[in-house]
Amino acid sequence: MSEARRYLQLRAHLSYLKLNDAFDALPRVLDQARAENLSMTAALERLLEIEVKATESRRLTARERFACLPEPWTLSDFDFSAQPGVDEKLIRDLATLRFLDDASNVLFVGAPGVGKTMLSVALGRAAVDAGHRVYFTTAADLAAKCHKAALEGRWKTCMRFFAGPRLLIIDELGYRHCLKTVRRRCSR
Secondary structure (H helix, E strand, O other): OOHHHHHHHHHHHHHHOOOHHHHHHHHHHHHHHHHHOOOHHHHHHHHHHHHHHHHHHHHHHHHHHHHOOOOOOOHHHOOHHHOOOOOHHHHHHHOOOHHHHOOOOOOOOOOOOOOHHHHHHHHHHHHHHOOOOEEEEEHHHHHHHHHHHHHOOOHHHHHHHHHOOOEEEEEOOOOHHHHHHHHHHHOO
C-alpha cells in the first residue's frame, strides 16, 4: 500500500471514529514527526494527546454548563481576612472534596452577606474541575420544580435528576421568603 493511500485510510479511520481534533491535526503532526525525526510511537502519542485534551475540554465545558453556577468564583476569590469567622483551614480541607467520597453533607450557616454562596460556588467549581457533575439551585427553585413535577406525575424523573449530580448545591435554604414561596405554592 502506498504512503498516500495509507494517509487517506488513516484520515478515513479518524473520521469514522469521530476523532475530529486528531483528524484536523494529522497533517501537522506528521510534518512535525518528519521534521523532528520522531518515532511512530511518539507521533501517535502526540496525535492522541491532542484528541484527549480536546475531549477533556469539551467535557469540562459540558460539566460547567450543567452545573449552572451563578458566578465563576473560585476559592482564591474568597477574602478570608474580611470574614474572620470563617475557618480557612476547614474550607481548604473541604476544597479537597473528601466530603464527596464520604457522601457527607456540608451546610453553611450564617447571616446574609458573609460568603455562604461564594464558598459553595467555589467548592462547586473545584468539583467541576475535578471531573464531578455538580448542580446549583436555590431552595425556592428546587421546591418549585419538585412541586411541578409532582403535579405533572414526573416525581421519579425529578428525583433522579436531583440525585444524579455528585454534588447538589442548594442555596438560600433558610431564607424566609423561600419558605413563604414554597408554602404559597403548596397551598394551591
